[in-house]
Amino acid sequence: MTTAFRPRRSVLYMPGANERALEKAKTLPVDALILDLEDSVAPDAKAVARENVVTAVASGEYGRRELTIRINGADTEWHADDLRAAAAVGPDAIVVPKVNSPEAVLGLVDAIEAAGAPEKTRLWAMIESPYAILHAEEIAAASDRLAVLVLGTNDLVKELFIDHVAGRGPLVTSLQLAVLAARATGKVVLDGVYNDVKDVEGYLAEVEQGRQFGFDGKTIIHPGQIEGANAGFAPSDQAIEEARGLIGAWEDGAGKGVVTYNGKMVESLHVESARRTLSIAEAIAGLG
Numbered sequence: 001m002t003t004a005f006r007p008r009r010s011v012l013y014m015p016g017a018n019e020r021a022l023e024k025a026k027t028l029p030v031d032a033l034i035l036d037l038e039d040s041v042a043p044d045a046k047a048v049a050r051e052n053v054v055t056a057v058a059s060g061e062y063g064r065r066e067l068t069i070r071i072n073g074a075d076t077e078w079h080a081d082d083l084r085a086a087a088a089v090g091p092d093a094i095v096v097p098k099v100n101s102p103e104a105v106l107g108l109v110d111a112i113e114a115a116g117a118p119e120k121t122r123l124w125a126m127i128e129s130p131y132a133i134l135h136a137e138e139i140a141a142a143s144d145r146l147a148v149l150v151l152g153t154n155d156l157v158k159e160l161f162i163d164h165v166a167g168r169g170p171l172v173t174s175l176q177l178a179v180l181a182a183r184a185t186g187k188v189v190l191d192g193v194y195n196d197v198k199d200v201e202g203y204l205a206e207v208e209q210g211r212q213f214g215f216d217g218k219t220i221i222h223p224g225q226i227e228g229a230n231a232g233f234a235p236s237d238q239a240i241e242e243a244r245g246l247i248g249a250w251e252d253g254a255g256k257g258v259v260t261y262n263g264k265m266v267e268s269l270h271v272e273s274a275r276r277t278l279s280i281a282e283a284i285a286g287l288g
């Protein structure tokens with residue numbers, strides 16, 4: 001299915017059991033929300049959280065924000081009930097943690113369809129194990145219903161026996177494999193979360209790294225992280241100006257296979273990148 005480009009610069013998790021946060025989210029300038037039933041919800045609060053998120057989605061009070069529900073994993077006692085409840089209320093997407101194979105994707109798509117989810121409800125697969133990283137392309141390609149790969153960097157760090165360090169050196173290969181898989185299959189890919197909600201400098205450095213690596217946006221855990229992601233994953237004023245100038249130089253040289261702009265070589269591939277930059281900027285401006 002072809003869908004219009006939609007910005008996913010800032011994608012905020014919020015615990016499904018936290019009614020105050022669910023209320024607050026209606027006014028936050030995020031591109032997307034992940035109403036969480038998994039790791040942020042204690043076992044004895046799972047049923048209440050499920051009720052809360054279903055009510056939230058049904059309320060229709062989240063405006064332009066893309067609204068998703070993260071259900072519990074397939075190996076848990078809550079998975080089937082979560083999936084049924086989420087499919088019935090029809091969010092923009094159902095986010096499934098720890099998706100490890102294309103077969104798992106197909107099984108999830110069958111279950112989502114069998115539960116009667118509307119066509120608009122996409123599957124977002126969390127890639128958060130070494131096996132999933134090594135099979136990310138097959139996972140991404142398994143179904144048209146799968147729209148987004150979401151990195152689960154906390155689980156990855158745990159499974160790889162590595163450390164959370166500034167610059168994410170030990171994670172770089174995994175991050176790049178996930179981006180490669182998404183680009184090879186035409187899917188969206190979101191970077192993992194930054195756990196230290198008070199460390200603004202470290203967070204902004206990680207946003208910039210994610211953008212440079214090619215992620216479409218960042219999953220976040222606190223309202224204080226929204227602005228950095230929105231700015232970091234939007235083309236800067238300078239990038240927009242350069243894209244316009246480059247396209248202008250290309251059009252002025254009508255018919256030439258190569259021109260220069262600001263002293264640098266410009267070929268049609270650079271024009272394509274510049275047009276992509278402008279279309280992202282337009283989509284963001286269109287959010288109002």
Ligand SMILES: CC(C)(COP(=O)(O)OP(=O)(O)OC[C@H]1O[C@@H](n2cnc3c(N)ncnc32)[C@H](O)[C@@H]1OP(=O)(O)O)[C@@H](O)C(=O)NCCC(=O)NCCSC(=O)C[C@H](O)C(=O)O
Nearest residue numbers: 013014015021024036039040152153154155193221222223
């Ligand atoms: C991380 C937090 C536990 C911090 O909470 P707290 O110390 O209470 O924050 P503040 O006091 O600064 O909160 C200020 C106000 O903002 C609201 N708030 C906080 N977080 C959120 C949120 N995520 N969404 C909406 N609103 C939020 C508070 O309610 C305060 O509001 P008010 O009282 O009106 O002023 C907390 O931020 C938090 O719980 N974050 C989300 C945690 C979460 O969802 N974790 C699971 C996803 S991460 C993950 O699992 C990734 C992946 O699977 C992996 O493997 O990596």
Ligand SMILES: [Mg+2]
Nearest residue numbers: 128152154155
């Ligand atoms: Mg995880």
